[in-house]
Amino acid sequence: MTPTYELDGSDAGGQFVRTALALSVLENEPIRIENVRGNRSTPGLRHQHLAVAETMVELCDADATGVELGSETIEFDPNLETQGGHPRLEGGRYAVDIGTAGSVTLLFDAVLPLAAVLESPLRLTVTGGTDVKWSPPLDYVRHVKLPLLRQFGLVAACELERRGFYPKGGGQATLHLAPSTIEPIDLRSRGEPDGLRLYSTEAAALSEQDVAFRQAEGARERLDDGLEVRERCETTAESACPGSAIVLRLEYEAGPGDGTGLAGFTALGERGTPAERVGEDAADAANRFLAGTAPVDRHMADQTLVFLALAGGRVRVPEETDHVATSRALLEAVDVPTTLERAADGETAVVSVDSSAALLD
Ligand SMILES: Nc1ncnc2c1ncn2[C@@H]1O[C@H](COP(=O)(O)OP(=O)(O)OP(=O)(O)O)[C@@H](O)[C@H]1O
Incomplete structure (x- = not known):
């Protein structure tokens, strides 16, 4: 294949790979990525990124080279059918096992924009980590990201089957994606805060220590005065290993001409960190956001x-x-x-x- 775009990932990490693959599908143009995850200490495709690349190949029935663990160069040609000059991607049912605690939600992130070229609904079930470091926790996707993007035409929902924490993973969630007409985005200003929803989760193995409750309390006590907690959801989840997460969803009045405001703040439990501290960390991030003026986190x-x-x-x-x-x-x-x-x-x-x-x- 002769790539239309030669991309260099020397200064980037996994997000560059995910977004580049999505853009290749959306433009229906072949790409070559060199120096994959070039600025990470373990360059090349790790399990999470490999699962993304393999999924993209499967969804598009694409031609690809270098889609293997450790690979630092990938070529990818989506080669989709077109209609009126626009690429069309068939939906269907797919299941992917990342094989590690690699992030399920980052795989969803890569696939979400493809809604713009979908011809029929897509259902993607992914096994891996649902609430793991350096990635959006599952409740952030469900309660912040998808509702925010829904206002701009993205038709998507995320269903949780089982939580997966580090190191064992084994969580499972399903992304339901429908053909979507994405509208221009206008998110420039933000109105007054309009309440907060709090989602705190503990693995069943931690329920005796009341981790979900203590995280929620830690957050509530630390949040700026005057911020109403509209919903407080504490859950205990079956999972392959212990873990916990908290997600705060801040709602605020939309600025003139802008979409409804939503922002999310998250923290994950860690051995040795008191559960209250986990809640406080998420609340600190929300308080910092409230002191600023941006409408997105x-x-x-x-x-x-x-x-x-x-x-x-x-x-x-x-x-x-x-x-x-x-x-x-x-x-x-x-x-x-x-x-x-x-x-x-x-x-x-x-x-x-x-x-x-x-x-x-
Ligand atoms: N707490 C969080 N809440 C929401 N989104 C998050 C959170 N932490 C990280 N993200 C998002 O996850 C993505 C992480 O991309 P990044 O390239 O750093 O990770 P990666 O794929 O694990 O690759 P690498 O291992 O190369 O760092 C970014 O889009 C970032 O915004």
Whole structure:
């Protein structure tokens, strides 16, 4: 294959690989990625990224080389059928086992934007870690990310079958994705906070220590005064090994012309860390957010960029994280230029994609 885009992952990690594969499908153009996860201490595809690449190959029936553990160069050609010049992806039922505690939700992240080219519903069941480090905890996806993107046309739901924590994984969740018309995104300002929902989970092995309750209490006591806790959900989950997680969903009034505001703050339990501290860490992140002005949290900031690429629009991000910077560089490399305008506060910035440059234009 002759790749349309030659991409260099030297300065990036797994997110670059996931987003590059999704963009290749959305543009229906072959890509070559060199120096996969080049700035990580263990470069190349690890189990989580390999599962993403294998899933993309399976969904598209794509031609690919280098899709193996440790690989630092991948070629991928989605080669989809087109209709009226637009790529069309058949849905169907798929099941993937990451084989480790690798993140289930990051696999969902890679697949979510494909809703824009889906022809029929897709159902993807993934086995791995549902609540593991350096990735969105499952309740963040269910209660923050999907409801936020639903406002811009993404039709998706996530069903949890079993929690999976580090190191054993073994969790399972299903993503239901329907053909979606993604609308331009406008998330620039935010209104007053309008309450908070709290989702605290413990593995059954930790129920005697009341971990879910103590996490929730830790968060509640630490949250800024005046923030109403509208829902408090504490659950005990069967899982292959102990673990716990807390997700805070902050709701706020939408700014003029903007979508409804949602932001999420999360923390995971760790051996040696008191459960109250876990709740406090999530609450501290929420309090920091409330002191700022951005309408999305720092993780949603990089996760919305691929949707901006689809339909265009603007998002005010709390800061230009490394993930935002690498995502912008990647979009530039596939001919979707973005602009970043720093605000007078010196921290937030508005990232925009002109609708004429957007993939669905
Ligand atoms: N607590 C969290 N809540 C929501 N999203 C998160 C959270 N932590 C990380 N993420 C998201 O998970 C993604 C992690 O991407 P990243 O490339 O760092 O990880 P990775 O695939 O594990 O690769 P690598 O091993 O190369 O770091 C980013 O999109 C980030 O926004």
